[in-house]
Amino acid sequence: MQFEQAQRIKNLPPYLFARIEKLVAEKKAAGVDIISLGIGDPDMPTPEHIIEELQKQAAVPVNHQYPSSVGMLSFRQAVADWYRKRSGVELDPATEVVSLIGSKEGIAHISWCYLNPGDTVLVPDPGYPVYSGGAILAGAEPYYMPLTAENKFLPDLNAIPAEVARKAKMMFINYPNNPTGAVAGEEFYLAVIDFAKEYNILVCHDAAYCDMAFDGYKPPSFLQFPGAKDVGIEFLSVSKTYNMTGWRIGWAAGHPGVVDALGRLKSNIDSGQFQAIQYAAMKGLTGPQDSVERMQKVYRERRDILVDALNSMGWQLEKPKATFYVWAPVPAGYTSASFAEMVLDKCGVIITPGNGYGENGEGFFRIALTVEKDRMMEALDRMKKNIGTVKF
Numbered sequence: 427m428q429f430e431q432a433q434r435i436k437n438l439p440p441y442l443f444a445r446i447e448k449l450v451a452e453k454k455a456a457g458v459d460i461i462s463l464g465i466g467d468p469d470m471p472t473p474e475h476i477i478e479e480l481q482k483q484a485a486v487p488v489n490h491q492y493p494s495s496v497g498m499l500s501f502r503q504a505v506a507d508w509y510r511k512r513s514g515v516e517l518d519p520a521t522e523v524v525s526l527i528g529s530k531e532g533i534a535h536i537s538w539c540y541l542n543p544g545d546t547v548l549v550p551d552p553g554y555p556v557y558s559g560g561a562i563l564a565g566a567e568p569y570y571m572p573l574t575a576e577n578k579f580l581p582d583l584n585a586i587p588a589e590v591a592r593k594a595k596m597m598f599i600n601y602p603n604n605p606t607g608a609v610a611g612e613e614f615y616l617a618v619i620d621f622a623k624e625y626n627i628l629v630c631h632d633a634a635y636c637d638m639a640f641d642g643y644k645p646p647s648f649l650q651f652p653g654a655k656d657v658g659i660e661f662l663s664v665s666k667t668y669n670m671t672g673w674r675i676g677w678a679a680g681h682p683g684v685v686d687a688l689g690r691l692k693s694n695i696d697s698g699q700f701q702a703i704q705y706a707a708m709k710g711l712t713g714p715q716d717s718v719e720r721m722q723k724v725y726r727e728r729r730d731i732l733v734d735a736l737n738s739m740g741w742q743l744e745k746p747k748a749t750f751y752v753w754a755p756v757p758a759g760y761t762s763a764s765f766a767e768m769v770l771d772k773c774g775v776i777i778t779p780g781n782g783y784g785e786n787g788e789g790f791f792r793i794a795l796t797v798e799k800d801r802m803m804e805a806l807d808r809m810k811k812n813i814g815t816v817k818f
Contacts, residue, residue: 439555449770461805463793466604466751468669470724473717476668479709483702490730493698496689497525497677504708505677513647521682522655524689527699529634529663529676532688533598535629535695536659538680539687540595541566548582548590548597552605552783552790554632557598558646569594572786578710579608579753591625594676600632602645605783606753607746609643615651618805623655628684629658636672637667637718639748640726649680659684666750667718668710675699675707725750728795728802735806750795752778757816762788771810 543565551570573582663676762779780787
């Protein structure tokens with residue numbers, strides 16, 4: 427039997443990496459040693475004190491029962507305390523923080539809270555596909571804001587037509603940025619807040635990489651700027667900061683009405699995150715942060731090795747201040763997909779084609795720093811040997 431799919435599923439874009447996956451499978455079947463520089467998943471272990479807390483709390487019987495769908499108040503208090511200590515942001519844990527089963531879940535579901543079929547949502551391009559995916563599932567229409575090198579990969583708010591801005595209900599922004607590694611400062615955030623107030627737009631800031639920063643740079647929180655809580659929320663998790671991507675625990679914080687709406691939606695969809703995991707995340711947020719500093723040093727070393735190697739081959743890249751990604755243009759004569767296929771075919775190295783992040787990602791590729799130094803150096807040696815000097 428065959429069943430007709432709902433239109434919302436049909437509207438989702440196709441998986442753009444399908445051909446790359448097919449080629450990877452063929453190479454592995456042929457015995458090729460594949461090095462993946464494509465996935466943004468930390469390769470370092472979760473700090474031991476967090477693991478120990480999970481083990482301890484997993485043995486507590488009360489934690490085996492249904493948790494609250496919005497999260498334990500003690501977890502939300504830990505989030506509020508973390509914001510106060512890190513960014514000087516004051517949050518009411520009872521009304522301005524909601525727990526999430528990873529920030530991805532909340533990013534997808536927020537569209538269901540505020541977008542009706544036919545509504546417009548402003549989405550960065552290139553950008554994390556879940557921004558548009560969640561909106562499409564809600565029946566909304568993404569309006570893509572180009573992120574260009576000329577504008578330092580920030581959306582040009584003045585370029586958004588007034589008629590589009592008046593129709594828009596939501597805007598997604600993400601800094602430090604995936605996939606470009608770009609960062610944003612006070613001037614940009616204040617402009618976003620003014621824009622949102624002028625057009626009555628809900629701002630959703632994805633701050634997943636706020637602790638992936640180097641060379642003394644400390645990314646700001648959107649919520650630390652005046653008026654931010656009036657117009658939006660911030661999504662965050664412990665995934666990148668404490669190497670906990672598989673643990674699936676995060677939060678949304680900010681505007682109390684938006685936090686309440688997201689919590690009400692979640693209460694009808696899921697039953698919250700296992701309390702033992704919430705306790706473990708609390709241990710990360712409230713415990714020693716030396717593991718974060720060590721992690722930043724590792725990524726900074728890898729970043730320097732990668733950028734220096736690519737520049738020796740003909741690129742002219744600046745070293746990103748944040749994230750564990752390097753965003754680079756493809757050489758002359760290639761599309762983002764054809765260059766990624768060539769690197770895989772000739773070098774056995776996986777890079778991510780930029781068009782997977784949107785139309786404006788065409789002409790670029792992304793490399794993740796989430797492989798150990800020796801493997802990264804081997805991948806770069808293969809590229810130097812089999813590709814050589816490139817031209818643009």
